[in-house]
Amino acid sequence: MKQYSQMTATELQAEYNAVKQKYDELLGQGLKLDMSRGKPGPDQLDLSVGMLDTVTSSTDLKSRDGVDCRNYGGLDGLTELKELFADILEVPVGNVIVGGNASLNMMFDTISQAMTHGMGGEPWMKQGTVKFLCPVPGYDRHFGICEYFGIEMINVPYTDEGPDMDMVEELIKDEMVKGMWCVPKYSNPDGIVYSDRVVKRLAAMKPAADDFRIFWDNAYVIHPIFGECDKMLGIYDECVKAGCPDKVIMFTSTSKITFPGAGVAAMAASDANIERIKKRMNYQTIGPDKLNHLRHARFLPDIKAVREQMSKHAAKMRPKFEAVLTVLDRELGGLGIARWKKPNGGYFISMFSEKGCAKRIVGLCRDAGLILTSAGATYPYGIDPDDSNIRIAPSFPSPEELTQAAELLCVATRLATLELFTKR
Amino acid sequence: MKQYSQMTATELQAEYNAVKQKYDELLGQGLKLDMSRGKPGPDQLDLSVGMLDTVTSSTDLKSRDGVDCRNYGGLDGLTELKELFADILEVPVGNVIVGGNASLNMMFDTISQAMTHGMGGEPWMKQGTVKFLCPVPGYDRHFGICEYFGIEMINVPYTDEGPDMDMVEELIKDEMVKGMWCVPKYSNPDGIVYSDRVVKRLAAMKPAADDFRIFWDNAYVIHPIFGECDKMLGIYDECVKAGCPDKVIMFTSTSKITFPGAGVAAMAASDANIERIKKRMNYQTIGPDKLNHLRHARFLPDIKAVREQMSKHAAKMRPKFEAVLTVLDRELGGLGIARWKKPNGGYFISMFSEKGCAKRIVGLCRDAGLILTSAGATYPYGIDPDDSNIRIAPSFPSPEELTQAAELLCVATRLATLELFTKR
Numbered sequence: 001m002k003q004y005s006q007m008t009a010t011e012l013q014a015e016y017n018a019v020k021q022k023y024d025e026l027l028g029q030g031l032k033l034d035m036s037r038g039k040p041g042p043d044q045l046d047l048s049v050g051m052l053d054t055v056t057s058s059t060d061l062k063s064r065d066g067v068d069c070r071n072y073g074g075l076d077g078l079t080e081l082k083e084l085f086a087d088i089l090e091v092p093v094g095n096v097i098v099g100g101n102a103s104l105n106m107m108f109d110t111i112s113q114a115m116t117h118g119m120g121g122e123p124w125m126k127q128g129t130v131k132f133l134c135p136v137p138g139y140d141r142h143f144g145i146c147e148y149f150g151i152e153m154i155n156v157p158y159t160d161e162g163p164d165m166d167m168v169e170e171l172i173k174d175e176m177v178k179g180m181w182c183v184p185k186y187s188n189p190d191g192i193v194y195s196d197r198v199v200k201r202l203a204a205m206k207p208a209a210d211d212f213r214i215f216w217d218n219a220y221v222i223h224p225i226f227g228e229c230d231k232m233l234g235i236y237d238e239c240v241k242a243g244c245p246d247k248v249i250m251f252t253s254t255s256k257i258t259f260p261g262a263g264v265a266a267m268a269a270s271d272a273n274i275e276r277i278k279k280r281m282n283y284q285t286i287g288p289d290k291l292n293h294l295r296h297a298r299f300l301p302d303i304k305a306v307r308e309q310m311s312k313h314a315a316k317m318r319p320k321f322e323a324v325l326t327v328l329d330r331e332l333g334g335l336g337i338a339r340w341k342k343p344n345g346g347y348f349i350s351m352f353s354e355k356g357c358a359k360r361i362v363g364l365c366r367d368a369g370l371i372l373t374s375a376g377a378t379y380p381y382g383i384d385p386d387d388s389n390i391r392i393a394p395s396f397p398s399p400e401e402l403t404q405a406a407e408l409l410c411v412a413t414r415l416a417t418l419e420l421f422t423k424r
Numbered sequence: 425m426k427q428y429s430q431m432t433a434t435e436l437q438a439e440y441n442a443v444k445q446k447y448d449e450l451l452g453q454g455l456k457l458d459m460s461r462g463k464p465g466p467d468q469l470d471l472s473v474g475m476l477d478t479v480t481s482s483t484d485l486k487s488r489d490g491v492d493c494r495n496y497g498g499l500d501g502l503t504e505l506k507e508l509f510a511d512i513l514e515v516p517v518g519n520v521i522v523g524g525n526a527s528l529n530m531m532f533d534t535i536s537q538a539m540t541h542g543m544g545g546e547p548w549m550k551q552g553t554v555k556f557l558c559p560v561p562g563y564d565r566h567f568g569i570c571e572y573f574g575i576e577m578i579n580v581p582y583t584d585e586g587p588d589m590d591m592v593e594e595l596i597k598d599e600m601v602k603g604m605w606c607v608p609k610y611s612n613p614d615g616i617v618y619s620d621r622v623v624k625r626l627a628a629m630k631p632a633a634d635d636f637r638i639f640w641d642n643a644y645v646i647h648p649i650f651g652e653c654d655k656m657l658g659i660y661d662e663c664v665k666a667g668c669p670d671k672v673i674m675f676t677s678t679s680k681i682t683f684p685g686a687g688v689a690a691m692a693a694s695d696a697n698i699e700r701i702k703k704r705m706n707y708q709t710i711g712p713d714k715l716n717h718l719r720h721a722r723f724l725p726d727i728k729a730v731r732e733q734m735s736k737h738a739a740k741m742r743p744k745f746e747a748v749l750t751v752l753d754r755e756l757g758g759l760g761i762a763r764w765k766k767p768n769g770g771y772f773i774s775m776f777s778e779k780g781c782a783k784r785i786v787g788l789c790r791d792a793g794l795i796l797t798s799a800g801a802t803y804p805y806g807i808d809p810d811d812s813n814i815r816i817a818p819s820f821p822s823p824e825e826l827t828q829a830a831e832l833l834c835v836a837t838r839l840a841t842l843e844l845f846t847k848r
Contacts, residue, residue, distance in 0.1 A: 037496065045494040049481040052715070056480060057473040070469040072461065072684040100524055101713045108708040112536055116549065116573065125540065125549060141707070148707040149540065255710075260496040262715040283565070283572040284532040286679075289525045289716065291476075291686040 003336035004421055016418040023364065023411050031369030033405040035324075038188070038347035038393045040256055044316050047309065048258040051299035055291055063297070069290035075281055077266070077288055080297040085266035087303040088221055089250050090234040096268045097277065099288050103253040103265040107215060108145050110249060110267070113280050114178070115149050119211040120246065120272070124151075124178060133171055133180035135163040137350060137378030137389045139188040142181040142217065146380070151179075153380035158190055162198030168205065175208035179215055185232055186220040189350035189378055189391040191343025196233045203238030203247070213273075216250040222303075222310050223256060224345040225317045229310070236268065245270035254296060256347065257309060264288075264296050314345075320394040323402040324349055331410035337417040349392040350378075351409075357416040358387045364412035370405050427760035428845055440842040447788065447835050455793030457829040459748075462612070462771035462817045464680055468740050471733065472682040475723035479715055487721070493714035499705055501690070501712055504721040509690035511727040512645055513674050514658040520692045521701065523712050527677040527689035531639060532569050534673060534691070537704050538602070538635070539573050544670065544696070545635040548575075548602060557595055557604035559587040561774060561802030561813045563612045566605040566641065570804070575603075577804035582614055586622030592629065599632035603639055609656055610644040613774035613802055613815040615767025620657040627662030627671070637697075640674040646727075646734050647680060648769040649741045653734070660692065669694035678720060680771065681733060688712075688720050738769075744818040747826040748773055755834035761841040773816040774802075775833075781840040782811045788836035794829050 007015065055061065061069050063078045076082070077098025086093040099106055115125045124130045131152045134143060146153050154171060156163045163182070171177055182202070184194040194202075202214060216235055224230070239245050246269075254263035269277070300306050325342055328351070332338045340351040353361055358375035365372050373391040376382040392409070394402050431439065479485065485493050487502045500506070501522025510517040523530055539549045548554045555576045558567060570577050578595060580587045587606070595601055606626070608618040618626075626638060640659055648654070663669050670693075678687035693701070724730050749766055752775070756762050764775040777785055782799035789796050797815040800806040816833070818826050 039496045042492065042495075045492070048494070049485070052480045056476045061473070068466065068469070070472070070683045070686060071466075072463045072679075074685075102710045105709050112540065116536065116539055144707045148704070255496075259494045259715065261498075261711055262494060262713045280572070283568045285529050286526045287685055289686045289713065291683065292713065292716070 001334060003334065004417060005336055009422075012418060012422050016415075016422050019411060019414045019418055023368065023415050026368045026408050026411060029369070031404065031408065033370040033397060033401055033408070035393050035397065035402070035405050036371045036373045037396060039260055039396050040313070041316060041320070041396050044313055044395070045259060047312050048299070051258055051295050054298035055295045061291070061294070063290065063294060067290065069294045072286055074287045074290060075278060075285070078290060078293040078297055080301075081264065081266075081293050084297070084300060084303065084306070085252065085268065088306065089218065089236070089252060089266070089268045091236045091250065091268040095236075095270065095274055096266055097274060098264060098266045098293060100265060101261055101263055101292070102255070103217065103219065103251040103267070104141055106251055106265055106267045107142070107217065109280070109284070110215075110277060111145055111149060113277065114211070114213070117280070119178070119213055120276070121211040124211075128176060131174065131177045133163070133168060133177060134380050135182065135187070136380070137189055137384070137391070138181060139183060139217070140377045142215070143380045155380060155385070158187070158192055160192065161195035162192060165198055165201045169201070172205060172207035172212065177207065178209050178211060179213050181215050181217065183217050183219055184235065185218060185230060186223060186343055186346025188219065188346065189348035189389075191341060191346045191348065191350065193230045193344070194232060199233040199235055199238055203235060203242045203244070212247065214248040216248050218250055218252045220256070220346040221252050222306055223313070223347075224310065225314050225321055226342070226344050229307070230344055246272050249273055256313070257306060258296060258299065262292070264293060317395060319399045320397070320402055321349065323399040324392060324394045324406045327403055327406035327410060331407065332413060335414070338413055347393060347395055349394060351390045351392060352388045353390060353413055354417050354420060355386045355388050357413070357420060358384060358390050360416040360419065361390060361409070361412045364415060365409055368408055368412070370408050372409070425758060427758065428841060429760055433846075436842060436846050440846050443835060443838045443842055447792065447839050450792045450832050450835060453793070455828065455832065457793060457821060457825055457832070458795040459817050459821065459826070459829050460795045460797045461820060463684055463820050464737070465740060465744070465820050468737055468819070469683060471736050472723070475682055475719050478722035479719045485715070485718070487714065487718060491714065493718045496710055498711045498714060499702060499709070502714060502717040502721055504725075505688065505690070505717050508721070508724060508727065508730070509676065509692065512730065513642065513660070513676060513690070513692045515660045515674065515692040519660075519694065519698055520690055521698060521705075522688060522690045522717060524689060525685060525687055525716070526679070527641065527643065527675040527691070528565055530689055530691045531566070531641065531675055533704070533708070534639075534701060535569055535573060537701065538637070541704065543602070543635040543637055544700070548635075552600060555598065555601045557587070557592060557601060558804050559606065559611070560804070561613055561808070561815070562605060563607060563641070564801045566639070567804045579804060579809070582611070582616055584616065585619035586616060589622055589625045593625070596629060596631035596636065601631065602633050602635060603637050605639050605641065607641050607643055608659065609642060609654060610647060610767055610770025612643065612770065613772035613813075615765060615770045615772065615774065617654045617768070618656060623657040623659055623662055627659060627666045627668070636671065638672040640672050642674055642676045644680070644770040645676050646730055647737070647771075648734065649738050649745055650766070650768050653731070654768055670696050673697055680737070681730060682720060682723065686716070688717060741819060743823045744821070744826055745773065747823040748816060748818045748830045751827055751830035751834060755831065756837060759838070762837055771817060771819055773818060775814045775816060776812045777814060777837055778841050778844060779810045779812050781837070781844060782808060782814050784840040784843065785814060785833070785836045788839060789833055792832055792836070794832050796833070
């Protein structure tokens with residue numbers, strides 16, 4: 001088929017009529033589909049139920065160090081889990097804190113601490129309006145934390161190898177720029193893997209603010225879908241080499257390795273950062289749920305076990321991503337009205353429509369029974385300046401549902417674009 | 425034996441020599457005892473191991489509402505647990521949030537929120553130096569939270585029926601007094617149960633600050649040791665009657681019902697408070713560990729089951745408390761140098777020595793191999809103005825160890841007092 005931009009007015013009108021009819025047919029089908037949430041499917045959760053049998057009334061309830069995991073004690077997690085996360089995050093064991101069930105909570109708390117107590121300097125709340133760099137499109141919950149604390153967010157566009165570093169290096173000259181969000185591997189939603197060059201530039205850059213921190217949310221650190229997991233340069237090692245180990249704070253969790261909500265989260269940082277954070281934790285918590293740590297340590301005794309688990313997840317995810325990508329290629333390929341990439345890992349497919357169409361597409365889908373992530377959600381303040389990005393989350397529905405959903409999405413994309421083009 | 429205050433100098437010297445010899449003998453015994461931490465004994469933890477078998481690979485992993493507890497979803501906990509905590513805290517179900525593994529964390533976060541976002545008014549951090557009323561002796565971790573946030577603490581002495589309410593009613597005229605810590609039942613460490621009269625006065629009082637909150641840490645709400653659990657007036661109902669439902673925020677947990685660290689915490693408050701708190705939680709967390717909620721809901725299906733569980737705990741605790749109390753009565757009774765009460769519940773025995781002796785007693789015990797809670801820990805800033813209170817935690821050691829430990833404590837108390845008296 002011709003690209004829409006090459007069509008005459010008459011051709012566009014004919015195409016509009018045909019697509020409108022298709023859409024109206026879909027409207028009548030009473031579909032109930034959801035591609036909005038990056039949550040694992042039930043078949044993925046089944047991969048971890050064996051973990052629940054590792055800690056029962058008839059198992060040893062002591063950790064490797066002899067700690068009775070049923071009682072109080074320990075602030076930063078079981079040694080065996082610290083070792084595991086040290087391997088995953090490529091940091092020394094002593095620089096790891098293993099916590100509760102959500103890395104989001106750790107990020108929120110770390111920023112909360114910076115606001116009230118600072119990150120080595122004055123409390124951020126006392127310094128004026130703090131700013132954060134936000135590579136876009138990105139993760140709405142990161143932006144939500146900033147919004148909650150009144151932190152001003154500055155969009156930084158992505159290139160194929162990570163955030164636009166020229167822009168980042170310029171923006172960090174402002175000493176009120178105190179932080180930056182990064183999802184460095186299989187970025188949410190674009191699936192971008194930061195290149196070695198980008199990691200090196202992030203590690204080497206010298207922000208005006210001494211208390212600037214990169215919030216390195218490595219949520220998909222070991223989460224491939226197609227082929228081997230991408231290799232990345234270790235940001236912490238690079239920061240150490242560059243003489244600024246304090247600049248980065250890393251986060252990850254087993255939410256998409258074992259159970260979302262019943263997993264284990266971890267963070268890692270320099271000695272100074274960890275000391276600062278543990279000082280707060282001493283007041284805040286009696287320590288993490290060690291029985292859940294024990295379950296994880298027994299189910300995932302080493303990084304090899306995690307990799308095996310993740311290849312099982314990938315096998316469940318592949319047909320789902322393929323279902324969506326196949327439909328996108330077939331229904332939108334060659335029309336020149338949307339672009340997307342096949343991600344190697346992570347949880348999302350990110351589609352960019354013609355400017356000004358994303359909200360309309362999401363609305364058309366909703367009306368016909370398909371829930372998508374709200375247009376704009378992938379940008380600070382919920383505002384996509386181009387109204388173009390749509391986040392597709394193929395993990396939860398079945399491949400059959402995904403095919404239906406993607407077909408509807410394509411019809412909606414064509415219709416919204418034709419509405420725009422025929423109005424011109 | 426004569427009261428020490430009735431003894432002549434010669435008698436005191438003779439007593440000193442005799443006690444010093446006893447102490448020196450104990451010094452040589454290489455004891456290793458610990459009465460410092462209010463943590464359950466292993467035999468108490470055994471009471472809950474059956475809970476671990478309620479959630480395994482072969483059990484239904486859905487909540488009563490059909491929620492798959494392995495996946496994301498839900499901010500404030502499983503309905504069945506909200507109902508249970510509503511019964512325990514005597515509040516409507518809709519006013520309960522069930523969270524993670526530590527009520528301490530919920531208290532810290534609530535105060536953190538008040539500091540940065542306020543409690544209906546301006547953020548506390550922007551109002552100047554916030555003050556809290558601290559009934560003393562009290563719980564060191566409450567005081568720690570205040571210290572962390574730079575909240576000024578004001579000691580309020582306890583009477584036998586709760587905090588000195590005349591003093592409280594006077595102090596709340598200061599609009600910078602924004603909060604008050606209460607452990608209303610079996611207070612830590614004195615075991616005091618707030619009388620109906622005190623509860624009514626707390627509910628009826630009108631602080632100058634609209635954003636004043638009582639932090640009602642009902643940690644031992646259902647934790648009797650001797651006899652039936654004491655009945656208390658419901659603070660929330662009283663606040664509602666008094667027209668100020670927002671004044672109190674309640675906390676509790678199963679740390680001493682099931683597993684410390686692997687339990688479930690809950691809070692309850694008015695609609696306005698809960699709405700405010702949930703708004704923050706939306707940014708902070710993906711929700712609690714629902715699989716651990718499910719374990720608890722199945723192991724403790726109703727308040728009757730909790731009461732049965734708590735009577736088993738009481739049976740384990742009684743001989744321990746009796747061991748300590750027997751020795752205190754036998755070795756210190758009649759000497760007029762220390763006072764203590766037999767608590768009906770909770771986790772502690774609180775002993776008051778002669779003024780100026782507590783640190784010395786704790787030091788003498790430590791030198792002879794018995795760890796006690798640091799003298800002063802039960803007061804804000806770690807400063808007991810009388811240097812008199814000693815918190816005894818009999819829950820963890822065996823009755824035999826406790827007898828030994830209490831004997832050493834009594835010798836140390838006599839020795840420290842005699843040192844003081846013979847110097848006069």
